[in-house]
Amino acid sequence: MNDFWNTILDFAETTTIRVGKQLMQDFGQVQASQKADGSLVTKSDKWADQEIRDAIVSTFSGYGILSEESDQTYPDKEWCWVIDPLDGTTNFTRGIPIWSISLGLLYRGTPIFGYVYAPPLNQAFHGFWAGSSGLTTPTGAFLNNRPIHTSSDAPSKNHFFNLCSRSTGIIQPGFPCKLRMLGVASYNFLTVATGAVLGGIEATPKVWDIAGAWVIVQAAGGTWVSLNSEPFPLSPGIDYSDRSFPTMVVSNSDLVTVFTPFLESVKF
Structure with missing residues (x-):
């Protein structure tokens, strides 16, 4: 991987780990309120959103941001981070240990890098997908830096x-x-x-x-x-x-x- 992609991956890893540590302190301890669309939000969602947006602004000058909790209109930028600071708020508030921090880096409107960290499970997923972008990217999908691949099994009652x-x-x-x-x-x-x-x-x-x-x-x-x-x-x-x-x-x-x-x- 060249320096650019290393920077992207390192940023996603360090930012989500830092944010995840605080979210683990709040896990199951905060009250939620209902948004206009019926989904839930907590002070933890809003804090994590601000932390991630601040980190993006300080690291990637000129990049756009689209976020569930703040900037919901897609900006006219070649590069844009799309973030869900806390995917699974209902689980989070109820103490159910399946929730995540999700980041996607988009080039001309299409994701080419994804990073999803599930703090309670200590699982960090990432992947690169150049698609039709014309970019030369690394390849593969990973869980805790180990390659992963979908199953080739046929469906059964044991799947x-x-x-x-x-x-x-x-x-x-x-x-x-x-x-x-x-x-x-x-x-x-x-x-x-x-x-x-x-x-x-x-x-x-x-x-x-x-x-x-x-x-x-x-x-x-x-x-x-x-x-x-x-x-x-x-x-x-x-x-x-x-x-x-x-x-x-x-x-x-x-x-x-x-x-x-x-x-x-x-x-x-």
Whole structure:
């Protein structure tokens, strides 16, 4: 890796570790309030958001920032960080140890680097995905700096598929896998990247929920299926606060036709 990509990776690692240490002190100890869209927010979300934004401004002059808790309109910048300072706030407030800090670095509106850190699990995921950007990037997806890859297994009742609370319509006779619900969009998809799960669905993820995982899943060999509109590239001047991007992720393209028929009962 050249110095630029080393700087990106080092920044993501050191920033999320530092922020994660404080969030672990608050974990299960803070009260949440409800935002206009019905989701929850805590003082910890807001603190983490400010810390990460300040770190970006001091390290990457001229880069844009899109964040769940503050700047929700995509800026007219070639490079932009998209951040979810605390993905899984409900789990966080209830003391359930599945939540994460998610960062995605976008070039001309499309993610090319993703970093997701889950402090309670001591798991740090990252990946690079050049796609059609024309950039020369490192390759691969990693968990705690060890390479990861999606599973090549065929579905069975001994394999898992993740869903969210708004996608329970897939629970039908004949579904080929056991079902799990984790409550965190990024982690839902990252378990596919590690090979632990064959697929997952999120009915209403926002761009900050998926910007980091989008890179890591594809770098790990997974297939990303947009069930409505494509999330990327993002467009300057657009407010993404009320835009959701229903998504299914599967471990390989052969599984798309296996799981798609069960989506007909899910409303997006």
